[in-house]
Amino acid sequence: MKETEKIEIMHFDQEGYLEDGKALYETGKKMTALADKVADEGYDAVFLMGVGGTWDELMQLEYLMNKFGDRDLEVYLIHAAEWNAMGHKRMTEKSVVLTASESGTTPEVLEAVKKMKGMGVRVYAMTKPEGLIGQAVGAENCVAMASDHGSGGCEKGYYLADCFGLRLLNRRGCFPKFDLFIEQTKDIWKDMLDIRKRFEPRAEELAKKYALAPYTMFIGSGALWGETILFSMCILEEMQWKRTRYITSADFFHGTLELVEPGVPVFLFMGEDENR
Amino acid sequence: MKETEKIEIMHFDQEGYLEDGKALYETGKKMTALADKVADEGYDAVFLMGVGGTWDELMQLEYLMNKFGDRDLEVYLIHAAEWNAMGHKRMTEKSVVLTASESGTTPEVLEAVKKMKGMGVRVYAMTKPEGLIGQAVGAENCVAMASDHGSGGCEKGYYLADCFGLRLLNRRGCFPKFDLFIEQTKDIWKDMLDIRKRFEPRAEELAKKYALAPYTMFIGSGALWGETILFSMCILEEMQWKRTRYITSADFFHGTLELVEPGVPVFLFMGEDENR
Known part of the structure; x- marks a missing residue:
């Protein structure tokens, strides 16, 4: 059989990916605004929370924030199931939590988010506002991810999480080139x-x-x-x-x-x- | 062939194990004394450092110290190779490090220990005083482990590390039953x-x-x-x-x-x- 057509990167929606990328710039601005709000209000510690893949994805931000952060910045990567069982001695009502759930229903994250809200902890989530987790954190604290694995969902999650975390660093004077980062990643x-x-x-x-x-x-x-x-x-x-x-x-x-x-x-x- | 003899737990020196266990009680006292010295002098953070198996072994102490410690106790499990590459922003000349090396020569630990000593950080090691790491930390800061894998080396390392870490907790008022722990494990x-x-x-x-x-x-x-x-x-x-x-x-x-x-x-x- 003669090869009549070469299909590039199969099962990958190239146009959708680029459109999502454009939309992401706006979503990133929303993340930055949430970080600004947190920076204005103040915080004693930042918790990045996930389970499975979301825990893995947040690890790069933990690395970056601990690497570039000042000595007094506290950043902890926590696993929702473990936090549900153990809590964390450094978490107070002044702490802030960033979490993510593509499905919007991850049971361990949902349980943790509800408990955290009950403790008065601010929780922000990369998830759809209408999902169970979205409802628990409140639509104003949600950033919907345009992500599916077929079109590179992970890297979009990385970008959004970084808009939040690197902006927090920036507001502490620790990541001075934040605006350049946004500019350089806009068309990436x-x-x-x-x-x-x-x-x-x-x-x-x-x-x-x-x-x-x-x-x-x-x-x-x-x-x-x-x-x-x-x-x-x-x-x-x-x-x-x-x-x-x-x-x-x-x-x-x-x-x-x-x-x-x-x-x-x-x-x-x-x-x-x-x-x- | 008729079975004439049943050998229990082959390749395991039962008598040696019990003798080591007795000796361990005395070694544990030395660990406790080192912890008392650290508690008297004060410290801003405790670092447990290993690579491979020693990193794994120290994880239980990190867990216990974070679980029972007060909110202000800082305990970090660090990997020597990573610390050599990255350092740790919370480590100062007031910090204290506990490490271990059975061979006494683990290159990553040796490199880290030398750097730490240069920074003025107190380093204690479960290792033979005459080894390279023992020499770097000084014999007075060494606790020799009577350990070989054939006779249950790991659990002896756990015990000694716990004598140090749980005593630090005890001196902070966080592990009140330390003496009972020692008593109960004496003949374990x-x-x-x-x-x-x-x-x-x-x-x-x-x-x-x-x-x-x-x-x-x-x-x-x-x-x-x-x-x-x-x-x-x-x-x-x-x-x-x-x-x-x-x-x-x-x-x-x-x-x-x-x-x-x-x-x-x-x-x-x-x-x-x-x-x-």
Whole structure:
């Protein structure tokens, strides 16, 4: 059969992605405004809360805020199920929580949000206002995510969370180039699409070569550690039923290295930060 | 062939274990004295530092100190390789570090300890005084561990670290039953040996049934999460070359659950704490 057409990045809505990207700039402004409100009101600590994939996604913001924040800035990444069981001794009615739920119904997050609201803690959520979590936090504290995994939902969540967290840093004098960050990321979606297209042949090659491996390692660190977990656990384990082992580059040499043998693909997510 | 002798818990030096246990009580007193010195001098934050297995082992103490500590107690579990790359914004010359190295030469820990000493940070180590790390921290700040994996080294490390950390809590008024803890654990080693013996037939059964499984899951949480990692990574991956996937019970339902299928053993480490 003759090849009559080459379909680029299949099952990916390119136009929708770019449209979402444009809309995201406006949504980002809303996130920034929420951060400004928090900065004006004051806060004693920032809690980033998720479960599973949302916990992974918020890890990069925890990394950035702790890296660039001043000594007195308290930022904690918490897991909703663990918080429900244990609470957190540093959380008070002056604390602020950022959470996310694509479905709008994640039970652990819903339970936590209700308890937090009862404690008088300010909660902001990346979720649809009409969902159960959206209703619990209130529409004015919600930012709807235009996200689906088919069109790169994760990176949009990263962007929105960063608009909130990096703005908080900025207001403390810790991230002076916040406006430049917004300006530079405004039209980044076209570039992100181009990167996808350029990577397509390599992705196809990797998939053909390694997709059926019975067990695959993924190594990451620093700002990319959350994404390393997310890719392994949410994309490959949950969605593709692949057996993976993710490990930080810092600990790889303390055990998992022993399992590298012929037939075990090892993927390295190389970042640009000091943990590389 | 007739069975003439039943050897209990093979490759385990029972007498040596009990002797070590007795000696440990004295070593624990030294740990307690070091904690008293730190409490007398004052400190702004406690850092528990390891890599690989030592990081895993210290996780239970981080959990206990954060659980029972007052709101102002700062306890951080840090990874030596990451600290070498990033430092920690809350560490000052008033901070105190507890670390461990069985070999006495762990390169990441050695590098970190030297830098910390240069910063004027107090460092205490569970390691042999004559080792490189022991020399770097000074013999007066070392507590030698009588530990080898064949005779239950991990639990002795847990005990010694707890003598230090729980005593710090006690001196803050947060762990009032410290003396009772010491009293109750003084003769625990015989019980620990009995538990091992009682579990022996079950362990043999589990080993026969599951040892050759190509991939095994281990689920834990709370105080047992560090041990869940340690058992999977250090005991099975590093020493037995087994493929494992360890996962917190809080996140198990957010992805890894999908990989439970016939032939995949799932081990659950059930603790006694609120994360159970």
